[in-house]
Amino acid sequence: MTRIKRGYIARRRRTKMRLFASSFRGAHSRLTRTITQQRIRALVSSHRDRSKKKINFRRLWITRINAVIRGSGVSYSYNILIHNLYKKQLLLNRKILAQIAISNRSCLYTISNEIIRNPLECLKWSSRRMSSGKVE
Numbered sequence: 001m002t003r004i005k006r007g008y009i010a011r012r013r014r015t016k017m018r019l020f021a022s023s024f025r026g027a028h029s030r031l032t033r034t035i036t037q038q039r040i041r042a043l044v045s046s047h048r049d050r051s052k053k054k055i056n057f058r059r060l061w062i063t064r065i066n067a068v069i070r071g072s073g074v075s076y077s078y079n080i081l082i083h084n085l086y087k088k089q090l091l092l093n094r095k096i097l098a099q100i101a102i103s104n105r106s107c108l109y110t111i112s113n114e115i116i117r118n119p120l121e122c123l124k125w126s127s128r129r130m131s132s133g134k135v136e
Helices: 009-020 032-071 078-087 094-103 105-115 119-132
Strands: none
Touching (some): 032 078, 032 094, 032 105, 078 105
């Protein structure tokens, strides 16, 4: 009986894994078992951090908008500004507002002043929120 040589499929799979882990240090780029472990760990981390990045950027935008609003000495808060934006049906998201806040503060002030024409409307909203616990 003649000798049967193994195929190339397993070798090709391991080569592909080694190419993925070629930038890792030490045994994490040389040994097949540790390469598979580190590959799984790297992919899990990248998947987790893709959603974390979205959360962190949203927090950054909110912080920037809030800093500009509080620095201007205006009597209303970030929550009231966002609520009135939605009420007036203006399509400005937090990313755009943060860019406006950094590049052109006076433009953000004019937007906020245009939104809040009637200060009684804001007081009515905040008192309704405190009394019922949720916004209608």
